[in-house]
Amino acid sequence: MIQLLYSVIFAEMALILLLLFKTPLRKLIILTFDRIKRGRGPVVVKTIGATVFVVLISSVYSLLSIQRRSEDGAVLNPTDQVLASKHLLEASLMGFVLFLSLMIDRLHHYIRELRLLRKTMETAKKQNRSFEDGKNTNGEEVKALGEEIAVLKAKIKKLESESESKGKELKSAQAETEALRKSADGFLMEYDRLLEDNQNLRNQLESIGHSPEGKKSM
DSSP states (O other): OHHHHHHHHHHHHHHHHHHHSOOHHHHHHHHHHHHHTSTTHHHHHHHHHHHHHHHHHHHHHHHHHHHHHHHTTOOOOHHHHHHHHHHHHHHHHHHHHHHHHHHHHHHHHHHHHHHHHHHHHHHHHHHHHHHHHHHHHHHHHHHHHHHHHHHHHHHHHHHHHHHHHHHHHHHHHHHHHHHHHHHHHHHHHHHHHHHHHHHHHHHHHHHHHHHHHHHHHO
16 A cells, blocks of 8 residues: 555656646646546545545554553554554655645646636737727827818818808899999980980971971961
8 A cells, every 4th residue: 555655646746747847748637637627526536535534544543542552551562563654654645645636636726727817818918909909090090080170171161262252253243233234224214215305306307397388388
């Protein structure tokens, strides 16, 4: 049993070294522990640990029994001394086995938590980068839109000034048209008056032309 305990201790120490240093085997060991901790694996591991702990308590109890006999004044024979040394060695080795098992479990837990934390940090960094890229893109778009708005404002002012000048030209054209219309009306009235005067003159001439003939007939 002592040889088995030594083999387990050396195997656990090798596992701890593989878990501490980043080697190609560490990923395989972590995946193996992940599979062990699923399903009925934890129950089996706890059962083995409980069995080792019970054997450890039994060895300690046997060692204490031998020591009590020596304290009562009985002389220990070589067999009892060998048994006491054996129980002490077995108890020490089993305690060391349980301690190394606990270390392996905690190392696996912390490595898995560290991997999850790294993945979370990478995801957060990617989101931060995408956000910064989007922010820079939005800043460039806002700048471009600001320039377009400034150009449009300048065009609007230019169109307003052109519209104002066109409105003034339209008003002046309307005033000129109104003046021409009034002038045309005045010319028409003058023409009508001239026609009327001409007609009056014709009538007078005709009346003058007819008057001698009337006198000759008398």
